[in-house]
Amino acid sequence: MSDSDFLIIAIVLSAVSFLAGFVDSIAGGGGLLLLPALLLAGLPPQTALGTNKFASSIGTAVALANFVRNKKVIWKIAIIGLGFSLAGGMIGSEAVLLFKNETVGKIITFLLPLAVIGSLIPRKERVTVQEFSSVDFYIKVPLIAFLLGFYDGFFGPGAGSFLIIALYLLIGLDLVYASGTAKVFNLASCASAAVIFFMEGKVLILLGLPLALANIAGNFFGSTLAIKIGSRVVRIFLVFSLVVLFISLLWKYFLSK
16 A cells, blocks of 8 residues: 555545544444444454544543533442443453354344434433432442443444433433443443553554544544533434444344345
């Protein structure tokens, strides 16, 4: 590949990375845009995964910092769930050997329309620690964090979006707070995976750095928009992410046979 070809590919992928970071910071699901683009550019699957994790983990850190600065993270929920999320991710990555990804993909495809409907259901939204019960903190949060951490380690696509929906539907978090709090779990799983890929030499640094810079910009502008406009913009992008996931899984597991 010539230097000019690499430059063109890097520019195109950086544009995709910006969009992925923008969407991911608001509603999750940015990997659904960047990972296929990396594969189409000709990167081997493991290198594509590692480079994607490298860029998105740095971008997610910026989005989280923006949410934290604007006090849009419920820290008690984040701290209680963090260990369960990490444990779920580790167990899920081991359990993936017991089941076929194809089976899980088909199940998720059928559940996605329900997730879209769930994100549209109006709820009484809560934003202060005093509004939550012990059941919310010590039963629901650990279950959500562990099960979706398990899903992220086992299968992965849309895990950030599902976290936002679960925190909204089951805990009653305002969608902006749900997005901000979910970023703590997202960053933990994404960064730990990025470190492993990096240690295994599966991160293309020369490409990963411009992608990370673009992802940072996308995450910053996306999280700023979510904070400024509120739940309405999160709901719009949440539905968008779930529809993209539904179409990609439908094509992969049902239509491309």
